[in-house]
Amino acid sequence: xxxxxxxxxxxxxxxxxxxxxxxxxxxxxxxxxxxxxxxxxxxxxxxxxxxxxxxxxxxxxxxxxxxxxxxxxxxxxxxxxxxxxxxxxxxxxxxxxxxxxxxxxxxxxxxxxxxxxxxxxxxxxxxxxxxxxxxxxxxxxxxxxxxxxxxxxxxxxxxxxxxxxxxxxxxxxxxxxxxxxxxxxxxxxxxxxxxxxxxxxxxxxxxxxxxxxxxxxxxxxxxxxxxxxxxxxxxxxxxxxxxxxxxxxxxxxxxxxxxxxxxxxxxxxxxxxxxxxx
Numbered sequence: 304x305x306x307x308x309x310x311x312x313x314x315x316x317x318x319x320x321x322x323x324x325x326x327x328x329x330x331x332x333x334x335x336x337x338x339x340x341x342x343x344x345x346x347x348x349x350x351x352x353x354x355x356x357x358x359x360x361x362x363x364x365x366x367x368x369x370x371x372x373x374x375x376x377x378x379x380x381x382x383x384x385x386x387x388x389x390x391x392x393x394x395x396x397x398x399x400x401x402x403x404x405x406x407x408x409x410x411x412x413x414x415x416x417x418x419x420x421x422x423x424x425x426x427x428x429x430x431x432x433x434x435x436x437x438x439x440x441x442x443x444x445x446x447x448x449x450x451x452x453x454x455x456x457x458x459x460x461x462x463x464x465x466x467x468x469x470x471x472x473x474x475x476x477x478x479x480x481x482x483x484x485x486x487x488x489x490x491x492x493x494x495x496x497x498x499x500x501x502x503x504x505x506x507x508x509x510x511x512x513x514x515x516x517x518x519x520x521x522x523x524x525x526x527x528x529x530x531x532x533x534x535x536x537x538x539x540x541x542x543x544x545x546x547x548x549x550x551x552x553x554x555x556x557x558x559x560x561x562x563x564x565x566x567x568x569x570x571x572x573x574x575x576x577x578x579x580x581x
Contacts, residue, residue: 319371320390322362323351330359332427332562333399334554335391337407337414338362339433339541340485341464341478343369346404346543353551358558361394363387368481376484378447380492384413392422398565400428400558404543406489408434412526415500425502427561429527430554432507433540435519436526437494447486451479458482461514463541503530505557507550509542510535532557 322344334354336347344362351360366386367376377383387410395418403411408431419425446457455475458464464482468474504527506520517535524531534553536546543550 318390318394320363320387321394322347322364322369323359326361326394327356327359329356331357331398332558333359333361333394333397334558335361335363335394335399335401335411337401337403337411338365339405339407339463339543340489341482345369349547350551353548354555357562358555363391367484376481378484378487378491380409380413380488383410383488384417387414388417388421395424398427398562400426400430400561402430402554403432403434405433405540406485408432409437409489409492412437415502416497419500420497425500427502427565428557429500429502429504430507430557431504431523432543432550433509433512433515435515436522436524437492438496438525439519439522441490445486445490447483447490451475454479454483462539499526499528501528503527503532503557503561505532505534505553507542507553508533508535509538509540509546511537511539512542514540 336344336350338344338346344364347360347362350362354360364371365377365383366374377386391414401411401415403409411429412431415426415429446454449457455469458469459466464478468478504523506523508515508517508520517533520533520535523533536542536549538545
């Protein structure tokens with residue numbers, strides 16, 4: 304199981320961005336996990352002990368929440384991707400993958416494109432859940448600037464925020480600014496055309512998700528020049544909670560496949576060097 308331990312405080316890694324107390328020096332690959340709107344790194348707490356030690360789960364803590372509550376919330380995607388790239392860059396010193404759910408899916412996609420464009424590096428695989436392909440038009444009216452009563456009603460319909468939070472006036476005042484900022488990130492996002500990513504993409508959805516269809520997930524195929532897969536799990540938009548074990552199993556299977564391929568290529572290259580030397 305993974306060696307990293309979850310912490311809600313600024314971590315001993317020296318990074319505000321990672322919700323782990325210490326990095327695993329023996330990890331062969333890091334899996335950075337990005338939360339959905341309004342959530343924090345805590346949603347991946349259970350993931351930390353669900354992967355083998357050679358795959359290190361790194362829940363990403365975004366500005367304005369948890370131990371970063373005193374920092375300004377970000378409301379624009381490209382700014383958030385750029386800041387996240389700068390924050391995570393020191394930890395991309397070995398193979399890495401991204402998983403993002405809903406807003407996190409969109410962020411992880413833009414982050415992968417930013418890293419390719421500015422640093423010449425890419426994740427070994429991109430996992431996106433609960434979000435249609437970024438080039439698809441969003442015809443739904445924006446939520447982020449709705450009056451509070453209407454905004455809360457919409458949140459209840461989405462079934463992602465606990466009722467006890469929405470029913471408590473003080474808790475609402477704590478969470479609503481974060482939710483509005485995150486919805487603004489998604490609802491003001493403008494897709495810009497670019498070359499497909501070189502890394503494989505796995506797109507995940509919930510069978511009862513009324514916001515993201517199988518067709519929306521299939522459309523992610525256009526954004527990779529490599530392998531693509533779609534998997535649909537039992538559950539609604541927040542299937543990552545109700546179908547967590549199935550989701551983790553699928554991610555682990557895809558990561559092991561990537562790592563096995565890398566080892567095979569490394570063995571072939573070593574053999575080629577020996578033959579050439581002979």
